Amino acid sequence: MEVSNKAVIKGGEFIIKETDAQDVFTPAEFSEEQRLMYQTCLDFVTNEVNPLLERLDNHEEGLMEDLMKKAGELGLFGVSIPAEYGGFDMDFNTALLVTEGVGGGHSFPVAFAAHTGIGMLPILYFGTEEQKQKYIPKLTTGEWIGAYCLTEPGSGSDALGARSKAVLSEDGESYVLNGQKMWITNAGFAHVFIVFAQVDGDKFTGFIVERDTPGLTFGNEEHKMGIRGSSTRQVFLSDVKVPKENVLGEIGKGHLIAFNILNIGRIKLAAACLGATKRVVTTSVKYANERVQFKLPISKFGAIRHKLAEQAIRTYAVESAIYRAGMDIHRMEQELIAQGKSYSEALLGAAREFAVECAMLKVEGSEVLDFVVDEGVQIFGGYGFSADYPMDRAYRDSRINRIFEGTNEINRMLAVDMILKKGLKGELDLMGPAQAVQQELMAIPDFGAEEPTGLFAAEHKTIKNLKKAILMVAGTAVQKYMNSLAKEQEVLMNIADMAIKVYTAESTVLRVEREAGEKGEEALANQIDIARVYLSDAVDLVNKYGKDAIASMTEGDEQRLLALGLKRFTKAELFNAKEARRRIAAAMIEANEYVY
Incomplete structure (x- = not known):
């Protein structure tokens, strides 16, 4: 490219x-x-x-x-x-x-x-x-086939709290590993395991362990709510002797492996969720066209069309954000290679640079899939609850994605933490824009400003204001809590949800704007509807998340000022989303599949 x-x-x-x-x-x-x-x-x-x-x-x-x-x-x-x-x-x-x-x-x-x-x-x-x-x-x-052994019975989200041990052998030629790993995907048939253990009790380190190594044994297949076809077993290490040449990376630097690989894994999980989402939307459309009630296919009814349209809107929006971020990662990778970085250093560096977006997309991708399969069950009605119909498996399989690759709660807090740290390090100029927003709060609104023109002129203005709302709330949180902000998890999640909705809405608007510029607005009429409906809903959600955070952090005159600012920054014209959703659904109903 x-x-x-x-x-x-x-x-x-x-x-x-x-x-x-x-x-x-x-x-x-x-x-x-x-x-x-x-x-x-x-x-x-x-x-x-x-x-x-x-x-x-x-x-x-x-x-x-x-x-x-x-x-x-x-x-x-x-x-x-x-x-x-x-x-x-x-x-x-x-x-x-x-x-x-x-x-x-x-x-x-x-x-x-x-x-x-x-x-x-x-x-x-x-x-x-x-x-x-x-x-x-x-x-x-x-x-x-490969597998990855990180999680232990006592360390899930706290991966560095692993208790598995690795001790250098007397002859200095190998490490002896002891411990227990759980929830290991592919454990039933994998040949190569990436295993993390503590060297000398406190040096978190990665090892490459082959399946036939003596002392490596496996539990039975886990009985799971969903993804039952994947092999998930415990892995036991009892005096497993691993040659020192199988140390992966440096002793004590295993966290670099674990966390850098997770950045890539998070956005890839979002992409996998997207693939599942598109199939479920098509399955929902086909069933809505086939199922007849009151002598009409249920796809004729407004309530069903609303569901089909909302499935499509969220699917299209998260797809827009995923590939926007994917290309940003690729461009950064190319820039790092041009600076003389190796292939590995470049991709890891690029993924690390966009770790914020990877975390946000993991959340959005998994939650869109959960929403879409839930609505799929509802469209199928009683048959959706039957194990003989496809929504049963889709519903059960989707749920794990909000836990995989770091829970969505962890990823929300990580995203905000990483943005703020970039600001503190001077990698992002957050202070300047945040101070500008504070000054704007004290100023009289400019009602005589010239209105911009273009297809999405109003939408770009709205998105710009939503970003001000994020800066206002995040800036207040930093001022209020300083070094104890990490303990205010509810506020961090409010800020993360604001950022996720704005990034996804902006990605959708930019995608449609670019494609409409190339193919014409008429050809992209339904996608224009999608962008506007998603943004319209995002405005209300940003307002809600912002109000929750402001109410929890402030009181009195300060709270009233921030509430007025939030109202100003989340103001948007009324939009007839009902008719837009009907148009979005109609195209899929006619094609009998997801068409966007």
Whole structure:
């Protein structure tokens, strides 16, 4: 992809900077080659995975492993792997697109993502050249499958609190590992495990452990609410002797592996959720057209059309944000390579730069999928509650995504914490814009200002004001709580929700503005509706989250001033969302599928 003529921005900078529509990537830009890869993934899920769902859920021996090998043979594991290790060396958005493509395969994308992400990437990015040559080619073809052992019974979100131990052997040639890991995806058939343990009790370190190593044993398959077809077992380490050449990265630097890989995993999880979401919307549309009540298909009724439209609106919006962030990561990666960074350093650095967006998208992607499957059950009515119909599995499988890759609560707080730290370090100029907002609060509104023109002129003005609302609330929180802000989790989550809605709304407006500029407004009429409905709802939500935070932090005259400021910054014209939703739904009903 050509990126040299596009602006390279910083992670989190969307809050203080306006983005030009020409600088965002839209899915319409994907090449024919990329679309063919995406279609290969869709076909694989339709033809190879979905016919086996019941058997996969029953853990038929070898079935998921066989599917993984087939995916490897198709080249689906090698999209972002460098050519010297047998991969295709394609850009970050292509990797997201492939992840989206397999996302509708229920348990399969869980196994797929665990292997291609946390199973392979730690070795690719942190391994020695010898480790890469030994493991990556076989992991790329699917001959070997990877797994990642971080979580323990006593350490989930607090990953660095792991109690597994690694002690250097007497001869100094190996480390002896002891401990217990749980919720390990692919544990039933993986060949290579990334295991984290404490060296000397306090040096959190990564190791590469092969399956046939003596002392490595496994629990039974876990009985889970959803994603039943994925292999999830406990892993036990009893005097597991690992050669010192299998230390991954540096002793005591395991946190760099764990947290950097999670940045990439979070946005990829959002992409997988997007793939599942699109399939569920299509399933909902088809059922609404087939189901007849009162002598009419239920797709004729306004209440059902509202649900179908809202499914589509949220799906389209999160897709806009995912690929916008994906391209920002790619551009930053290219810039770092131009500065002399290695392939691994560049992608890790780019993902770290946009860790804020990755965390926000993990939240938004998983919550959109949860919303869409919940509405899917409702559209199916009583049949939605039946295990003989498709919404049962989709509903159960979606729920884990709000826990995977750091809970959504953790990710909300992380996103705000990372933005504020960037400000304190001087990486983002938050102080200047925040002070400007404070001055604006004390000033008389300029009612005579010239109104901007253009397709989304009013929407851009609204988004600019919503960003001021974020700065106002966040600035107040910093002033009020200073070093104890981390303890005010409710306020942090209010600010995070404001930021998530604004980033997603802006991404949607920019995407539609760019595509309408290229294809004409008439061709993008429904997408224009989508952008306006999403923004209209976002305004109300930002107001609600802002009010909650202000009410909890302030009182008296200060509270009244901030409340007035919030009202000013979340003011928008009334918009007929009902008719817009009807138009959005009508196009899908006519096509009998998700069309956006």
